[in-house]
Amino acid sequence: MQKKRKLGRGVAVVGTGMSRFGMFKDKDSRDLLVEAYSEMLSSVDKGVDPRDIEAIWLGNFSNDFYVHQGHMGPIVADVLGHTPKPVTRTEGACAASTLAFRDAVFSIASGYYDIVMAGGVEEMSKVTTEEATEGLALALDRPYEGIVGFTFPGVFASLANAYFERYGATHEHLMNVTIKSHNNARFNPKAQFKASVHDIMNSRIERAKKRGQPIPTWKDEREFLRDLNANPMVAWPLQVFDCCPMSDGASCILLVAEEIAKNFTDNPIYVIGIGQGSGRPLHTGASFTSFEANKNAAKEAYGLSGLTSKDIQFSEVHDCFSIAEIIHMEDLGFFKEGEGYKAVEEGLTRLDGPMPINTSGGLKCKGHPVGATGTAQMHEVWEQLRGEAGERQIPNKNLRIGASHNLGGTGGTCTFCIFERR
Amino acid sequence: MEERPISAISFHQFLNEEKLMGSKCKKCGTLFSPPRPICIKCFGREMDWVELKGKGKLVTFTCIHVGPPWMIKEFGYDRKHPYCSGVVDLEEGVKIDARIEGVDPSKPETIKIGMPLKVKFLHRGEGENLQTYLAFEPV
Numbered sequence: 001m002q003k004k005r006k007l008g009r010g011v012a013v014v015g016t017g018m019s020r021f022g023m024f025k026d027k028d029s030r031d032l033l034v035e036a037y038s039e040m041l042s043s044v045d046k047g048v049d050p051r052d053i054e055a056i057w058l059g060n061f062s063n064d065f066y067v068h069q070g071h072m073g074p075i076v077a078d079v080l081g082h083t084p085k086p087v088t089r090t091e092g093a094c095a096a097s098t099l100a101f102r103d104a105v106f107s108i109a110s111g112y113y114d115i116v117m118a119g120g121v122e123e124m125s126k127v128t129t130e131e132a133t134e135g136l137a138l139a140l141d142r143p144y145e146g147i148v149g150f151t152f153p154g155v156f157a158s159l160a161n162a163y164f165e166r167y168g169a170t171h172e173h174l175m176n177v178t179i180k181s182h183n184n185a186r187f188n189p190k191a192q193f194k195a196s197v198h199d200i201m202n203s204r205i206e207r208a209k210k211r212g213q214p215i216p217t218w219k220d221e222r223e224f225l226r227d228l229n230a231n232p233m234v235a236w237p238l239q240v241f242d243c244c245p246m247s248d249g250a251s252c253i254l255l256v257a258e259e260i261a262k263n264f265t266d267n268p269i270y271v272i273g274i275g276q277g278s279g280r281p282l283h284t285g286a287s288f289t290s291f292e293a294n295k296n297a298a299k300e301a302y303g304l305s306g307l308t309s310k311d312i313q314f315s316e317v318h319d320c321f322s323i324a325e326i327i328h329m330e331d332l333g334f335f336k337e338g339e340g341y342k343a344v345e346e347g348l349t350r351l352d353g354p355m356p357i358n359t360s361g362g363l364k365c366k367g368h369p370v371g372a373t374g375t376a377q378m379h380e381v382w383e384q385l386r387g388e389a390g391e392r393q394i395p396n397k398n399l400r401i402g403a404s405h406n407l408g409g410t411g412g413t414c415t416f417c418i419f420e421r422r
Numbered sequence: 423m424e425e426r427p428i429s430a431i432s433f434h435q436f437l438n439e440e441k442l443m444g445s446k447c448k449k450c451g452t453l454f455s456p457p458r459p460i461c462i463k464c465f466g467r468e469m470d471w472v473e474l475k476g477k478g479k480l481v482t483f484t485c486i487h488v489g490p491p492w493m494i495k496e497f498g499y500d501r502k503h504p505y506c507s508g509v510v511d512l513e514e515g516v517k518i519d520a521r522i523e524g525v526d527p528s529k530p531e532t533i534k535i536g537m538p539l540k541v542k543f544l545h546r547g548e549g550e551n552l553q554t555y556l557a558f559e560p561v
Contacts (some may be wrong), residue, residue: 063556143430144456148556149486149493149507157484158509165482165535197548232501236485236530283456283509283517288482 007109010258012268015044016379021249021367022192023031023125023260029072030033032250033100033121036372040117040252045265048254049334050080054113056087059097059120060371060406065135067123076121093139094320096120098276098374098415101253105271108257115260119252119377122369129253132246136370139409141281154412155241155282156321157235162288163323169336171237175225176344178241178364182352185361189390192247192367204230217341231394239311242322247367251376265314268387272404273307273418275300279411289338291407293414294331301403301416302333308334311401312418314355314384314394316377318407319362328405329357332416356394357386375416377404385421395417428459432472437554440491440543442476444516445469455516460484461467474514476541478558480534481517484506487526491517504528524559 017040019032027035041048056076077087081192090099097120104118124132133151140146145155163169185191186199195203201224208215218224225231231239254264261268277296279285285292302308308309309332317332319325326340334355335343343349349357359379360366363373381402383389399421406415427431428445433456436443444455447467455474460467485504486493499505506522523542525533539558546553 090502095538129488130491130494133488137490141432145519146490148519149489149505150519151486151490153488154484154486157486158507161484161535162482231487233487233504235487236504236527238484249496281519283519288509320559 005300007105007304008111009109011105011108011255011256011269011271012261013378013382014256014261014264014268015040015048015174015254016252016375016382017043018040018190018251018376018379019249020190021247021369021376023246024248025125027248029069029121029123029250030075032123033076033119033169033252034079034301034359036119036250036252038337040254044254045267046263048115048264052115052252053082053117054115055104055107056080056082056117056119057090058087058118058144059092059100059374060097061091061093061122062138062357062370063123065110065138066132067126071120079258092368092413093281093408094318094368095195095374095406095413095415096416097251097376098406099413101375101378102274102276102415103256104275108255114257116255117201117252118375119250120372120374121250122141122371123248124246125148125248126368129246131320140414144283145281145410151235151408153235153238153321155400156323159236160321160323161236163327169339169341172222173341173345176341177322177325178225178348179221180344180350181358181362181364184359184392185365187390188361188366188401191361191365192245193361193365197225197241198336200236201417213307228323235383238321238323244363244368245371249367249369250377251372251379253375253378253382267386269382269422270420270422271417272420273301273416275302275304275416277414279414285411289326290331291411291414293411294328294405294407294416297405297416298332301418305418306417312403313357313396313399313401314357315403315405316358316360316362316380317405318373319358320368320407321417322323322364322408325357325362328407332405343394351392352380352395359389359392359394374404374406375405378417378419379421385419426471428469428471430456433457434554437543437556438545438552442474444472444474444514444557446472448519450468452512453514453516455512455514455518474512476510476512476538478510478561481509481511483522483533483537485530485533486508501543506533507556516554521555521557522559523557
């Protein structure tokens, strides 16, 4: 019998920050991290002295590969003026910064520290798409998955095919996820693609006119998405608009012991659920339409919080690919298995729906600098819970419980965190 | 009885010899392929090698247009010339990742989940540099 887990003491979020996400030829990881860090410090309502931050955890998947820079911990310590205090790099592929967050939470819960920061950074735009694909594929199971040519999009495409076969969904249903994410991203000033699919389609038409090229005759955004010239195949059935982009970016979150939270803000957000799971490579999984690591992360987070999936009012989920958003929503219990795609089709996950998903635009549109994604998702939850999300604010006056779900690799590492405004 | 260590390296050596191998737990008899040194069912740590027949069915697959640079270099694939990778459910009841050959990856709708497949060993290089990629093709 597993004992009921609890944190040794409560942990609160009192500030967050996020850099712009995008492809920046003129910015490196340090610049992006400084951008996110500065915003985090400014976001603390009553202020924080950076000298009071006792330790930092930083998620970074693979700057080693992308920009030939390993050992990011001390580099960050130096840039932020934090030496000689400890900075630890965590690696969990695309879930790296949620692992940073988790360790940071435990450091406060244990009583060892009172004020710590977690964050993440990744710099992916300095290599070609093929090279970046290879970089991400480092997180695959090399001797069995990687060696037979699987890529990240390839694994998720295989899951999509299995999902279609099992539940009767089609690629048309995946388009609903893409269209919804782009609609949300219109209102996110930091998003890599701050435009609806419709806007992008129209700008392509305008561009063709300007250049005197044949003018495309797409009837609507779906026809645009079906066009393999406009939306090329990456790994069948996933096309470019089913896949998150390569991005540069950084994000940070400031955590303090619950009993001192009000020294920093009258409006802290409390960490009430935290869960993590591990999964196996594609071939060993019992299911191709679900992640065992997701279910363990959800079980841990719901167990700690005493909540169920019905209590979660909105969530960021790891939509590295359109199919992933659907599978995660089912694994986390927001919708029944095999019904996630119908929920998206019915508009239930829209910004104004009963269960808004990826109000930030998600990885697809906000961008996915992999090591920065986990704490960037929390930044969105923080803004939503505090009513600071501007035009993309969820229109629910009673927003109290939000969550962030982060996945690393092809489901090897999954995390789920639940936050509460009291 | 085969004495090689139960490992990924041994598995790939066997592929060079055109043998698809798995490991079987001496304690509870559970079969694994790819081979495992530790039984994840009973946690037994003594395994025997077992040769598999190399027959199975396609469980799921994809046709990859944007592949990693080494696949492009080694096999000449690119965005206009995709390749197929998939998961095969073997007759012995284990699943394995493999390249799927003998299908047309530019017409993925013609490739069917459930189609019967048999093993094919894709050899590249010679001698010390021999590398064999596990593939399956339609029966």
